[in-house]
Amino acid sequence: MGSLSPSSPSSSSSSSSRRATRIWLPVLTILLLLTLIHFLLPPSHSTGSIHQPNYSNADLKAKNYLNLSEPVIPNPFDFCPSYSPGDRIGAKYGAVTLSKSRMHLGSGARIQRVLNKALAGQSVTISVLGGSVSACHGAGDDPISPTCYPSRFFQWWNTVFPHPATELTNGALRRTNSGYFGYCNSHHLPDQTDLVIIELDTEDEPNQDMMDHFEILIRSILIRPDKPAVLLLGHFSPQTHQTHGFAGPDHWHNIVAQFYDVPHVSVKSALFPDYMRDPKSVQKYFVDPVLASPAGHELISEILVAYFQSQICTAWSVATGSSYEAVPVHTAGSEGGAGDAHGLFGGIGQRPGVPEPEKAAAAAAAMKDRGDSSSSSSSSSAQLLTVPSGRINTRPNGNRPFEEIAPFCVSANDLINPLPPSLFYGSGWYAHHPSGSGGDALITAAHYWHSALPTSKLRIPMQVGGGDIGVYYLREPVGVVGEGSSVECWVDDNYAGAKVIENAADIGDAIPTLNMIDHYVGRGSHFVECQLLGEEGQSVPMFKIIGIFAT
Incomplete structure (x- = not known):
């Protein structure tokens, strides 16, 4: 019976296994170290390619500058006064x-x-x-x-x-x-x-x-x-x-x-x-x-x-009372300066900063009863915040009384309250919206109502305040739509006052344009009708309406 020689297959296999273990052990150690470094240290990129996360203020704590008790209050802002060394x-x-x-x-x-x-x-x-x-x-x-x-x-x-x-x-x-x-x-x-x-x-x-x-x-x-x-x-x-x-x-x-x-x-x-x-x-x-x-x-x-x-x-x-260039709502150390006293997030109402009607009315009545000087200050401040009683081109003693505006918008990009589909059934008009939520979806002109079939008619209900009504449509280059197409639009049954709107223009790019079709329309509910012009049965270049607006 002979013993195994040193060069036998079994001995050679064992030696190779030990050598492989010695080789892979430092390799695995290095990989482990690299993995730990990757997770423990932030990645280094050039400033041009770094992806910055969107900012969040969720962890901030509110700071009330006016709830102070010191007799002499230092200015807490480094940039004050303007153009000082801290600015x-x-x-x-x-x-x-x-x-x-x-x-x-x-x-x-x-x-x-x-x-x-x-x-x-x-x-x-x-x-x-x-x-x-x-x-x-x-x-x-x-x-x-x-x-x-x-x-x-x-x-x-x-x-x-x-x-x-x-x-x-x-x-x-x-x-x-x-x-x-x-x-x-x-x-x-x-x-x-x-x-x-x-x-x-x-x-x-x-x-x-x-x-x-x-x-x-x-x-x-x-x-x-x-x-x-x-x-x-x-x-x-x-x-x-x-x-x-x-x-x-x-x-x-x-x-x-x-x-x-x-x-x-x-x-x-x-x-x-x-x-x-x-x-x-x-x-x-x-x-x-x-x-x-x-x-x-x-x-x-x-x-x-x-x-x-x-x-x-x-x-x-x-x-702080060191200047009188404006009328303060709150002053340092006043009760109103306690910004967080009335709500979890520093507001007064259910939504931050929105006063509850009952408390606001009670506070105003108490202020009036005790004849607070701050009441007259607030009244003076309110005078500065009033909106002019007319518009820029309003004349005193004009032929028509001024009607306050109440803008009303029926827009194709209103995806929260869109026009009901029933308004489009059988009308020859269709709604178009781009796919996705970014890019083209953020362009107003990417959402529109369109038709290429002459005599197609679209009727849209409106609420009118100031009396002006307009059609917001897309003007397009002649090189794209050729002679283009046109619609005529009118308010209620005022077909005699219909305005014709053409979409072809000598321009380089498509441009959203507002064309006013009627003025001095009575306040209240109305409707606008738009009909695509052309010979029935023969298609024309697509006409795109983005919205119908009223003041």
């Missing part, structure tokens, strides 16, 4: 540029009311309306993109006035102007809001008709029951200046701002001198001749923040 934005742009960015300041009474509420530790709802720039096209393509100015401003606001119930709503729509928002803004604003920022200086056309639509937008927001403050925010674009010169849409918007005592802030002063010296010097602020880049949105947010910082300095000085 970073003031040092960056300088007093001249920032002063010129405030195209119209007005009394600032509505803004001061919002800031006084924030100083008292109460939550604030901020809303944005605008076109492609405010919709963050070119800067994340997400309405709450962290590189876009609405989110940047909201993040700054929460560093100054932290509150978990403060909200930001962005109702901006790409390629949308005052012709739509003047009548449909309520579809894009919450029922209760404190501040509405409107950015349309590059979307509107500089003419009288568009100014009328813009006025309806501003007036309809100011007369809302919640009486929000409104601020106009202007974006400067090379294309707008190349087309219209210095007196662009911002010139017409400023007329409305002055009439309604609404502040108007613009980045024009920061870009215009460099643009005129060398247009290429401002290219980093744009992704195309209109849209702002992330750097452009940083500029917009800083100009906006600079304005609010100056107003906060004023609000603090007034609240």
Whole structure:
């Protein structure tokens, strides 16, 4: 019987197994270390490719600046006074540029009311309306993109006035102007809001008709029951200046701002001198001749923040009694300064900041009974917040009495309360909506009612306030629709007053357009009918209606 030799198969297999174990052991150790490093340390990417998560203020704690007991209250804001050593934005742009960015300041009474509420530790709802720039096209393509100015401003606001119930709503729509928002803004604003920022200086056309639509937008927001403050925010674009010169849409918007005592802030002063010296010097602020880049949105947010910082300095000085430039709602150490005393999130009603009617009425009656001096101050402040009794072109002792507007919007992009399908059955008209929720869905003109069959008739019920009714439709290039098609539209049975609307135009791109078809229509319920013109049985290029609007 022979013993196994050292070179036998069994011995060789055992030796190979030990060598394989020695090789794989350090490899597995290295892989384990790499895995631990991956989970313990944040990934390093270049700033150009990093994905920034959307901002959240859910974990913030409210801060009440006015609930203080010290006899001498130090200013809690580093940026006050304006252009002091702590004012970073003031040092960056300088007093001249920032002063010129405030195209119209007005009394600032509505803004001061919002800031006084924030100083008292109460939550604030901020809303944005605008076109492609405010919709963050070119800067994340997400309405709450962290590189876009609405989110940047909201993040700054929460560093100054932290509150978990403060909200930001962005109702901006790409390629949308005052012709739509003047009548449909309520579809894009919450029922209760404190501040509405409107950015349309590059979307509107500089003419009288568009100014009328813009006025309806501003007036309809100011007369809302919640009486929000409104601020106009202007974006400067090379294309707008190349087309219209210095007196662009911002010139017409400023007329409305002055009439309604609404502040108007613009980045024009920061870009215009460099643009005129060398247009290429401002290219980093744009992704195309209109849209702002992330750097452009940083500029917009800083100009906006600079304005609010100056107003906060004023609000603090007034609240502490060291200045008398505005009428405070709350003062430091007063009962009203206890922002969190009446509600879980610092508001007074069920929704943050919305007073309960019974308590509000009781407080007002008690104030009146004891003859509080703050009552007269509040009354004085209320006078500053009134909306003019007529519109810009209203004349005293006119032939017709003034009818207050009550904008009514029947829009194809209203997916919450769409027109019932029964209105389309057998009409020859159909509703079109893009697929998905982003991209094209954020463009107003992507939703429409359409027909290509002549004699097709669509009837839409309306509610009329101020008496004007218009059809919002899509004008399209001749190169796309040829001779195009046309509809005739009228109100109720006023067929004799029907207006013919054609969709073919000598333009480069499709443009949503508002055409007013009737005026001085009585207040109340009415209907609008539109019929596609042409020879029955022969199709024509598709006509697209985006909405029917009334003042």
